[in-house]
Amino acid sequence: MEYHDSERAEELAEKTRAFVDEVVIPKEREMTGGTKADAETIAELREEAQSRDLYAPQISEEYGGMGVAFRDVLPVFEEAGRSLLAPPALRVDAPDEGNMHTLEIAGTEEQKDEWLRPLVAGEYRSAFSMTEPRQGGGADPKMVKTTAEKDGDEWVLNGHKWWITNGSTAEFFITLARTDMDSHPYEGCSLIIVPKGTDGLEVERDIPHIGDDITSMVHSEVRYDDVRVPAENLLGGEGEGFTIAQKRLAPARLTHCMRYSGMAGRALDVAKAYTSDREAFGSPVADWQGPRFDIAEAETNLHAARVMVRHAARQVTEGKQARTEISMCKFFTANVVQNAIDTALQLCGASGVGKDLPIADFYENVRQFRIVDGPDEVHKRVIARAAFEDVDESELDRLPTF
Numbered sequence: 001m002e003y004h005d006s007e008r009a010e011e012l013a014e015k016t017r018a019f020v021d022e023v024v025i026p027k028e029r030e031m032t033g034g035t036k037a038d039a040e041t042i043a044e045l046r047e048e049a050q051s052r053d054l055y056a057p058q059i060s061e062e063y064g065g066m067g068v069a070f071r072d073v074l075p076v077f078e079e080a081g082r083s084l085l086a087p088p089a090l091r092v093d094a095p096d097e098g099n100m101h102t103l104e105i106a107g108t109e110e111q112k113d114e115w116l117r118p119l120v121a122g123e124y125r126s127a128f129s130m131t132e133p134r135q136g137g138g139a140d141p142k143m144v145k146t147t148a149e150k151d152g153d154e155w156v157l158n159g160h161k162w163w164i165t166n167g168s169t170a171e172f173f174i175t176l177a178r179t180d181m182d183s184h185p186y187e188g189c190s191l192i193i194v195p196k197g198t199d200g201l202e203v204e205r206d207i208p209h210i211g212d213d214i215t216s217m218v219h220s221e222v223r224y225d226d227v228r229v230p231a232e233n234l235l236g237g238e239g240e241g242f243t244i245a246q247k248r249l250a251p252a253r254l255t256h257c258m259r260y261s262g263m264a265g266r267a268l269d270v271a272k273a274y275t276s277d278r279e280a281f282g283s284p285v286a287d288w289q290g291p292r293f294d295i296a297e298a299e300t301n302l303h304a305a306r307v308m309v310r311h312a313a314r315q316v317t318e319g320k321q322a323r324t325e326i327s328m329c330k331f332f333t334a335n336v337v338q339n340a341i342d343t344a345l346q347l348c349g350a351s352g353v354g355k356d357l358p359i360a361d362f363y364e365n366v367r368q369f370r371i372v373d374g375p376d377e378v379h380k381r382v383i384a385r386a387a388f389e390d391v392d393e394s395e396l397d398r399l400p401t402f
């Protein structure tokens with residue numbers, strides 16, 4: 001198996017690291033203690049990213065990106081993850097990055113002109129509207145209750161969604177709804193683009209949450225009450241909602257893993273610097289074996305996560321679904337990065353809790369990763385299903401004492 005990044009990937013990653021170190025982190029450090037990055041700051045960072053040929057690397061040139069192949073672009077996501085401000089600066093930020101990908105693979109030329117181009121350019125934000133409260137779709141998305149019925153040349157949507165990132169700031173919502181109540185949801189759901197301000201679409205509130213960091217991302221509760229949109233707002237084919245969502249989520253899970261690996265890597269870098277400088281009981285903290293072993297363990301797990309993601313990315317590039325491998329990456333990486341950031345925080349003592357260092361923001365932000373894009377348990381379910389597919393009961397016959 002080949003796990004090396006290509007020359008192109010290494011060159012891009014190096015350029016991204018320089019951009020993050022020289023431009024993004026100094027800006028980030030001006031904003032400690034609850035300050036939020038405003039639109040002007042993000043626009044300035046984007047301009048600098050563009051001047052360094054690093055803007056929207058994952059999107060085709062035709063739509064305003066750089067057209068870098070999926071495997072080559074992953075290390076860029078990793079470097080971007082080292083600051084919470086870098087993904088929006090480079091336009092590799094969720095959920096817009098996943099929505100751009102969805103529009104690119106499933107949109108009509110008209111939809112691409114209307115929604116994708118301004119999204120890539122950073123003029124728009126977008127939302128992916130799938131999760132629902134109570135008896136609706138969540139960890140089990142096929143429980144989706146939102147409906148879209150055809151009425152003449154319009155779709156009429158009714159439903160209740162929540163945890164919709166960018167809900168109150170998005171120009172449009174890619175909404176998963178049931179369009180055929182008689183089919184299994186996997187065949188009876190579709191994606192429909194709903195522009196903000198459409199009658200009957202109400203963003204009720206932004207949900208208070210942990211991890212309200214420098215990027216001030218919002219996650220909103222949204223109601224659809226007889227929302228009418230033109231028939232041509234269907235994204236992809238009727239009944240293809242889950243198929244397209246899966247095509248979106250598979251690579252998006254890997255890009256998420258890479259961003260979070262970068263975040264954990266920076267947390268460990270800060271902790272190594274802090275413990276090398278800080279003395280306790282007569283020597284630098286970094287000289288004590290306990291902290292050294294903690295770092296060794298965190299680095300080893302992080303390395304394993306990065307290798308797993310590269311392996312799965314290779315399969316995706318070869319056109320394979322790689323469902324089990326992607327679930328392994330998502331569940332394993334989410335836990336590895338959470339533990340690494342917790343270790344880094346502990347090793348920095350009170351400074352780890354304070355917001356003079358970036359670790360506290362990382363600590364608050366990373367917890368969601370074990371839940372979004374499928375909770376750990378759902379991914380373990382996928383892995384276990386594959387593991388139990390071909391149980392060979394004759395194994396027992398080979399045990400003479402059984």
Ligand SMILES: Cc1cc2nc3c(=O)[nH]c(=O)nc-3n(C[C@H](O)[C@H](O)[C@H](O)COP(=O)(O)OP(=O)(O)OC[C@H]3O[C@@H](n4cnc5c(N)ncnc54)[C@H](O)[C@@H]3O)c2cc1C
Nearest residue numbers: 128129130131138139163164165368371372373374375377
């Ligand atoms: C910060 C953030 C941003 C988000 N952004 C978006 C977004 O932009 N768009 C969107 O549509 N959604 C978004 N979500 C929602 C996210 O996708 C869901 O939270 C996730 O899919 C889980 O659904 P749920 O919260 O309804 O969990 P539930 O369905 O309520 O499940 C609760 C818990 O039950 C357990 N569980 C579930 N199934 C099993 C099982 N089979 N075996 C064992 N245990 C199980 C798990 O521990 C799970 O965490 C976001 C969530 C967060 C926290």
